[in-house]
Amino acid sequence: MPEILGRILRMPRFTFAFTAFATLPWIALGQKQPQPTPMPPAIVAPADKPYSGAIQLAVDITDITDRVEKVHEEIPVETGAKELVLLYPQWIPGAHSPEGPVSALGGIVTTVDGTRVQWVRDLVNMYAFHIPLSPGAKTVGLDFNYLSPIKRSAGRIEMSDAMADLAWSEVLMYPAGYFSRDISFEPTLKLPTGWKYATALTTASQTDNMVRFERTTLNTLVDSPLYAGLYYSRIDLSPAPSDPVFLNLFADKAEDLKMTPEQLQVHKNLTVEADKLFASHHYNRYEFLLLLSDKVGGIGLEHHQSSEDGVGADYLAGWEDGVAERDLLGHEYTHSWNGKFRRPADLWTANFNVPMRDDLLWVYEGMTQYWGNVLTARAGMRTAEQTRDYLAGVAADFALSRGRDWRPLVDTTNQPILSERRPVSWVSYQRPEDYYLEGMLIWLDADTKIRELTGDKKSLDDFCRKFFGIYNGSFITVQYTLDDVIRDLNDIAPFDWKGFFQQRVYDLHPEVPTNGFTQGGYRLVYTDKPVEWMEKELAKQGMVDFSTSLGFSLGEYGGRGEGEPHVIANVYWGSAAFKAGVTPDMELVSVNGTAFTAKGLRDAIIAAEKDKKPIQLQFRKDDLYLTIPFAYYDGLRYPSLERVNGTPDRLDELLAPSKSPLPSM
Numbered sequence: 001m002p003e004i005l006g007r008i009l010r011m012p013r014f015t016f017a018f019t020a021f022a023t024l025p026w027i028a029l030g031q032k033q034p035q036p037t038p039m040p041p042a043i044v045a046p047a048d049k050p051y052s053g054a055i056q057l058a059v060d061i062t063d064i065t066d067r068v069e070k071v072h073e074e075i076p077v078e079t080g081a082k083e084l085v086l087l088y089p090q091w092i093p094g095a096h097s098p099e100g101p102v103s104a105l106g107g108i109v110t111t112v113d114g115t116r117v118q119w120v121r122d123l124v125n126m127y128a129f130h131i132p133l134s135p136g137a138k139t140v141g142l143d144f145n146y147l148s149p150i151k152r153s154a155g156r157i158e159m160s161d162a163m164a165d166l167a168w169s170e171v172l173m174y175p176a177g178y179f180s181r182d183i184s185f186e187p188t189l190k191l192p193t194g195w196k197y198a199t200a201l202t203t204a205s206q207t208d209n210m211v212r213f214e215r216t217t218l219n220t221l222v223d224s225p226l227y228a229g230l231y232y233s234r235i236d237l238s239p240a241p242s243d244p245v246f247l248n249l250f251a252d253k254a255e256d257l258k259m260t261p262e263q264l265q266v267h268k269n270l271t272v273e274a275d276k277l278f279a280s281h282h283y284n285r286y287e288f289l290l291l292l293s294d295k296v297g298g299i300g301l302e303h304h305q306s307s308e309d310g311v312g313a314d315y316l317a318g319w320e321d322g323v324a325e326r327d328l329l330g331h332e333y334t335h336s337w338n339g340k341f342r343r344p345a346d347l348w349t350a351n352f353n354v355p356m357r358d359d360l361l362w363v364y365e366g367m368t369q370y371w372g373n374v375l376t377a378r379a380g381m382r383t384a385e386q387t388r389d390y391l392a393g394v395a396a397d398f399a400l401s402r403g404r405d406w407r408p409l410v411d412t413t414n415q416p417i418l419s420e421r422r423p424v425s426w427v428s429y430q431r432p433e434d435y436y437l438e439g440m441l442i443w444l445d446a447d448t449k450i451r452e453l454t455g456d457k458k459s460l461d462d463f464c465r466k467f468f469g470i471y472n473g474s475f476i477t478v479q480y481t482l483d484d485v486i487r488d489l490n491d492i493a494p495f496d497w498k499g500f501f502q503q504r505v506y507d508l509h510p511e512v513p514t515n516g517f518t519q520g521g522y523r524l525v526y527t528d529k530p531v532e533w534m535e536k537e538l539a540k541q542g543m544v545d546f547s548t549s550l551g552f553s554l555g556e557y558g559g560r561g562e563g564e565p566h567v568i569a570n571v572y573w574g575s576a577a578f579k580a581g582v583t584p585d586m587e588l589v590s591v592n593g594t595a596f597t598a599k600g601l602r603d604a605i606i607a608a609e610k611d612k613k614p615i616q617l618q619f620r621k622d623d624l625y626l627t628i629p630f631a632y633y634d635g636l637r638y639p640s641l642e643r644v645n646g647t648p649d650r651l652d653e654l655l656a657p658s659k660s661p662l663p664s665m
C-alpha cells in the first residue's frame, strides 16, 4: 500500500522529468547503479628464463575414423608453486590472427602426481587453465582430445583415411610465464599402421608406428608441423649439398604422386633461384610438406625450416590446368627468409598467447607475395606472359575497388585480427586483406624504381641480399622496423623511400599503384580476349567473371542446383550492377528472356556493343523475380599488360631466370 501511494505521488514529477530526458532509466529511491567487478589477476606475463625439466608430450593420431588426435603430457612443476597455469596456443605465427582452435578440445583431464585434480578455466582468458597444486607437487599430467573438423563447416579438414596434417600447436598446452624458446619438449607420436611421415623435427628413434623426436624447444616444435600418410614420396630439391631442401608429397592415392622430369626440374629451379636471390639460407634443412588432396583442405602456412602446403589432388596430374596455384611453394619458401628469419619487431612475441601486431604485414606478406610470384616465373613454373596476365588482373580488380577511397592500405593489415578471416559481404568496399596483392604491386613499383634510379645496375635483389643475407645458416629471428627497411633501401638506391611508403601504404591512395608496370615497360589495357589459364581456373572453382564489364561475378549453383554457376558471388561497390540493386544473394535467371548461360551473357554483351540496346537481365531474390536493364555498351573487357615500345623492358628482365652465379654457402 505505501508503495502504491508513493508511486502515485511521484508520478506527475517523473512524467514531466522523463518528457525532457526520455532515454534516462527509472531508478528506485535508494537504488545504487551497478559497478564493475574487479578483474581476476592477469595471466602471468612470459619471462626469459628456462623452465626446469622437459615436458613429455605423447600424441596419438591413430583414430582416423573419428579424426581425433589424443594428447598426453607430463609437465614437471616448479618447487613450491601453488598452481600451474597451462596455456593452449592462441596466436599461431603465420595465422596473423588469435584463432587457435581451443573450442575443439574435449576430454580435458588433469592430475597432480597421479591423482585427478579438477582444472578451472580462467574467467577472462579462455585459453588459460588453472590447476591447483598441493605442497610438494612434482608433476602435472594432462590428457585431452583434439577433435579435428569432420565437416568443412567446422573448419579446414586436417585428417583423412590416407593422410594427416599435424600442427603441434593444436595438440599441446604449456606453462604460462615463460618465453616459448625457454620451454623444452620431448615429443612422441603414434601413427596409423603403415603410414610414413615428414617433418623438420629430428627423429631420435622409431619402432614400428611409434616415433620419438629429439628434445626441442616449444618454439621450434610449434614451428615444425608433421605430415603423415599412406601415399608418400620424398624428392631432393637441394640446390647444393650445403643447402639441403626436400619436397615431401602426400597424396589421396599413389598415382597422384607421379612427377614428370619437367615438373621435377621447375621445382628444383625454384630452390636455385631462391639461393641466388637471398645468397643465404636460414635452416638446417628445409622440408616442403605438400599434400595433394581433394579430401584434406588446402593450406599455405610458413615455418622457418618447413612449410605446410596443400593443393588439389591434380597438382601434378593436371599440371596444364593448374597455373593459378603454382606460386604457393615460392611464396611459402620465401617466408623462410621474409617472415620467419626476419620479422617485424612488434609481430614477434615471447610466447603463443601474447597479442601480435600486424601493421607491417604489407612487408611480411606483400613482399613475399611479390617474390613468390617472381621466383615462380624465374623457376619456369609460370611463363612471363602468365605472370603479366596475373599482375594485370590484380590491378584491374583494384581499379574497381571503392574501398580504396576510405581505407588506407595499412589498415587492411588489421583485418586478420578484426575478422579472424571470415568472409565479408562487400569485398571491393571493405578490401579485407589487400596488403597481400597491393603490397605485391608496391614492391614491384619499388623494384622497378631501384632499377630506374641506378640505370639498371641495382634491383630489389640487391636489397634482399643485404636485408636477408645476414647470419647465414642461423634460424634465430632477427627483428626489424620500417626504418630498418628504409635504411637498407637507401643503401641500395638513395631515394625518398619514407615518402614513397607513406603515400602508398599509410595515406589514402585511391589510384591503383601501377608504376611498376610503366617503369617495367608495360601499361594496363583491356582487350576482348580472355586469358585461357584464368578461365580454366575460374571454371575449376565454379566461377564466371563479368567484373570488368557488368561489375559482378557468379559462383555456386544455388537452390535449383543445376546448369552453370549462376548465384552472384561478388558485386563491385559503386558499379553499374550495384547501382541497379544487384546484391550477392541473387541468382541470375535469364538474359534477354532466355535462360542464363555464361556463353549467352557473353554473346549479349557483344551484341549490345553493336546495337546499343540495354541487356535485360532477370534476377531472382528469394521469391521475387526482378528484371534489370543494363545500358552497358563497352563489350567484353579482359585486363592485360601491353608492351610500351621504346621503354626499358624491366618487367620481363626481372621475371627471367637470375643471371647471378649460385652463391657458395
Ligand SMILES: [Zn+2]
Pocket (backbone or CB within 6 Å): 302, 331, 335, 365, 368
Ligand atoms: Zn604468406
